[in-house]
Amino acid sequence: MGDKQAVEEAESTSGRDRLKRDFEILSVEKLAKSFGGLRAVSDFDLELKAGELVGLIGPNGAGKTTVFNLLTGFYKPTSGVIRFAGYDVHGMPPHRITEYGMARTFQNIRLFGDMTVEDNVKVGFHHRTCYGIADALLRRRAFRDSEAEVAQKTGELLDLFSLADKRGEPARSLPYGEQRRLEIARAMAAGPRLLLLDEPVAGMNRSESRDLMALLRRLRVEFDLTMLLIEHDIKFVMDICERIVVLDGGEIIASGSPAEICSNPAVIEAYLGSGGSTPGGGGMNASR
Ligand SMILES: Nc1ncnc2c1ncn2[C@@H]1O[C@H](COP(=O)(O)OP(=O)(O)OP(=O)(O)O)[C@@H](O)[C@H]1O
């Protein structure tokens, strides 16, 4: 390839990347959720550009998981607008939102404990397979082809998540850190464009969380992913996120780069008030 052609190709690729990154994949306006008299989330606005990696932090009970439950259809918003990939997904059931390309993990790991590691990942492919019940019953070609493809892609994900040697074991027998990785692998099987991670390194030791950080960075590039992650391990958030949104009492109290968040007086006050150390001071619940 000549130099000129190489430069032109590189330029057009970066142009595409720029376009892709400018695309607003998630737009949330004035989202609110009340449980009886409790306003768990109010006035929540968020815009994510394709490819961004954003952290959602805040003291216990701030409303972080509630935001995830609203975005993914597990809770119906009391009010507000959620647009994902250009579609109004407000009030849609979780499986429809997954079909649009949003997948998540849970704060309290939700795996099928008695099923094998491999089958847990296969379940994640479920909505992408497009054969009918009759095909499955008669084991027609569409079903067989699809099963073969799912088996192959499951194998690739298990390799990527270093779980291949555990494929035949029941999920509940895995150590905690591996269960967390398996949950992310299953979420990836849904083929997401936006991945929501609720406390992905909770219960992991330093070396496990460092490995997971490297893996998330890799996933982001290889799968063109946008990520929103909740985490109490402030060091992890500061190291991996480009932008951080801070919730307290259901409302956004700050938003900005890791450096801006560390020195924001409202954030420091929220963390000190909750009995935790400050974000800049090494982390609230950093050992969780
Ligand atoms: N299904 C529910 N019914 C009633 N109240 C709820 C429900 N879900 C959440 N809440 C309340 O909403 C508030 C926000 O909870 P949420 O779980 O979103 O906080 P969080 O920021 O994720 O906290 P943590 O860091 O402890 O996980 C809390 O007061 C919680 O008790």
Ligand SMILES: [Mg+2]
């Ligand atoms: Mg939570």
